[in-house]
Amino acid sequence: MLSRRTFLQYAAAVQYAAALAQHASALAQPGNALTLVSRFGGLPQQTPEHQVGAKPSGAANAAPALPELNTLQLTPFVDELPLPQRIVAGKGETLRITMREIAAKVHRDVPPTRMWSYGDGALAPLIEARARQPVRIDWINRLPQHHFLPIDYTLHGCGHDVPEVRACVHLHGGRTPSKDDGQPEDWFIPGRSRTCTYPLHQDAATLWYHDHAMGLNRLNVYAGLFGMFLLRDEAEDRLNLPAGQYEIPLILYDRDFTTDGQLSYPVSAIPDHPWVSEFSADAILINGKVRPYLEVEPRLYRFRLVDAANSRFFRLSVARAARDNTPAGRNRPPLHGFHQIGSDQGLLAAPVAMDVLTIAPGERADLLIDFSPLAGQTVHLRDGAFEILQLRVSGGKPAPAATLPSALRVMPPPDPAQATQTRTITLNEYKNGVGNSMMMLLNRMHWHEPVTETPKLGTTEIWEFVNLTEDTHPMHLHMVRFRILDRRTFDPFDYLMHKKLRFVAEARPPAANETGWKDVVQCTPGEITRVLIHFDGYAGRSLYHCHILEHEANDMMRPYEVVA
Numbered sequence: 001m002l003s004r005r006t007f008l009q010y011a012a013a014v015q016y017a018a019a020l021a022q023h024a025s026a027l028a029q030p031g032n033a034l035t036l037v038s039r040f041g042g043l044p045q046q047t048p049e050h051q052v053g054a055k056p057s058g059a060a061n062a063a064p065a066l067p068e069l070n071t072l073q074l075t076p077f078v079d080e081l082p083l084p085q086r087i088v089a090g091k092g093e094t095l096r097i098t099m100r101e102i103a104a105k106v107h108r109d110v111p112p113t114r115m116w117s118y119g120d121g122a123l124a125p126l127i128e129a130r131a132r133q134p135v136r137i138d139w140i141n142r143l144p145q146h147h148f149l150p151i152d153y154t155l156h157g158c159g160h161d162v163p164e165v166r167a168c169v170h171l172h173g174g175r176t177p178s179k180d181d182g183q184p185e186d187w188f189i190p191g192r193s194r195t196c197t198y199p200l201h202q203d204a205a206t207l208w209y210h211d212h213a214m215g216l217n218r219l220n221v222y223a224g225l226f227g228m229f230l231l232r233d234e235a236e237d238r239l240n241l242p243a244g245q246y247e248i249p250l251i252l253y254d255r256d257f258t259t260d261g262q263l264s265y266p267v268s269a270i271p272d273h274p275w276v277s278e279f280s281a282d283a284i285l286i287n288g289k290v291r292p293y294l295e296v297e298p299r300l301y302r303f304r305l306v307d308a309a310n311s312r313f314f315r316l317s318v319a320r321a322a323r324d325n326t327p328a329g330r331n332r333p334p335l336h337g338f339h340q341i342g343s344d345q346g347l348l349a350a351p352v353a354m355d356v357l358t359i360a361p362g363e364r365a366d367l368l369i370d371f372s373p374l375a376g377q378t379v380h381l382r383d384g385a386f387e388i389l390q391l392r393v394s395g396g397k398p399a400p401a402a403t404l405p406s407a408l409r410v411m412p413p414p415d416p417a418q419a420t421q422t423r424t425i426t427l428n429e430y431k432n433g434v435g436n437s438m439m440m441l442l443n444r445m446h447w448h449e450p451v452t453e454t455p456k457l458g459t460t461e462i463w464e465f466v467n468l469t470e471d472t473h474p475m476h477l478h479m480v481r482f483r484i485l486d487r488r489t490f491d492p493f494d495y496l497m498h499k500k501l502r503f504v505a506e507a508r509p510p511a512a513n514e515t516g517w518k519d520v521v522q523c524t525p526g527e528i529t530r531v532l533i534h535f536d537g538y539a540g541r542s543l544y545h546c547h548i549l550e551h552e553a554n555d556m557m558r559p560y561e562v563v564a
Helices: 004-027 033-040 217-223 327-329 494-496 549-553
Strands: 086-088 094-106 113-117 125-131 135-142 167-172 195-199 206-209 224-234 247-257 283-286 292-298 300-307 314-320 338-342 346-354 357-359 366-371 378-383 388-391 421-431 437-442 460-467 473-477 481-489 521-523 527-535 540-546 557-562
Touching: 113 217, 125 135, 125 283, 206 217, 206 366, 217 549, 224 247, 224 300, 224 460, 283 388, 327 366, 366 481, 421 473, 437 540, 460 473, 473 527, 521 527
Parallel strands: 086 125, 094 135, 125 224, 247 300, 292 388, 421 460
Antiparallel strands: 094 113, 135 195, 167 206, 206 224, 247 283, 300 366, 314 357, 314 378, 338 346, 338 366, 378 388, 421 437, 460 527, 473 521, 473 540, 481 527, 540 557
16 A cells, blocks of 8 residues: 555656646757756756866765764764854945865864865854845855765756856845845856845844855755854844843754765765755754853853754754753753744744744744853753753852843734735655655746746735645745745645645644744645745845755755846
């Protein structure tokens, strides 16, 4: 008997075949045979050896020479948590940020690791700017000519006819015009640079910047091309939140390493198609270190979190030391609650008390943790039951108890009646004959097909994401922010086989910590997730995609066009 996942994949394949038939007559014209192959899967196009990028990158497609490192065998909490260099953008100033290859130690007992960075070390500079004061950044590409991670030349935009190393920078969460947004095809090669202007006409928020080159950003980000960007404004200033040494940036991600400390990226069993659909790596890093420690005072702290992993979701909690040393005690230490005060696009309406936070790739969270009752104790930030950061609370007299603001910002509930149109976006997954995910699509369409979403500037729309897969997809829209309306469970079998939408439960409102402005939404399997979007940025071409980078690369990314 077929499993539910297999049946869904079969039904999706039937639907996809129908779409292929619709396109075939238009594509099957003289000279279009290769286009048909590249758009709908099959043999990769062959490229003459003299073309740019035809020479492979040596070890790029070879298996690691050494076995993988088991980071659980490393002594935890021996490296202090690094904090990034802070660059405060001055009015009218042009910042110069250079991407380069570096070597950095991820743990005391691991040899230096080759990686790429926007700075001199594993941790890129943290850029601070003021809202509504434009910032210009000159992004300079000083990377090597050859990649050291396994390129899949069959992915769209990633063939032998383009340079092997390409980069572009996206300010994730920025309300940015198309020409400066870091569009996937706006890459530039080593030895070149690009200057982007960010208007920053938006509220204070935790933003971040990362590579977005077509087909390569999954490797470029894995190599280390990401950093944090904090946007400030007067409304946030008035809240007197913890600042300076009491505001801690945390960038979370996971990596695999070989025993000599070098990055290892997983590949499929198909030599010519090494892409994998997603993965969880062995080591969890925070700010460039494996299981570091941080010394804190017994007082209130603010933590700014970014999930910069390729595909890993983190389930975060703060736990005090176990009450006893028995196995049961060690496995169930008591939780120490925290408050979430902000999400992707800035502050929530009010603090939300939480014990556990699930954060997806691309999402951000703004947390307050009060250590004043924990003087002299050790607590841990955990991912599930696994301790990933040790927090050493100093002894002595605690600081006066902090008073959390009861309100953070005025945020009326979203009003669906404002929407002038509802758009339906299906999330699709297709398999090839050997059981490896072949591609992920949105509305069964590829990146390079014509634009189908054309919202008008200044209008409001509802977008409903219909998840026909068994994965949770963090969907990200560039340039705009949105509010989550609800999620509702439906029957994917009826939808795929009979084009019938049958709900099997009532709609669920977003969790309290999801009620703020967002730019990434977790679209859960078998559910329709609805968001309310106001297109008040800039006219022009933008895009939306799954922020699992492996999905985005193949080919879960589509353009949209905001028309004036």
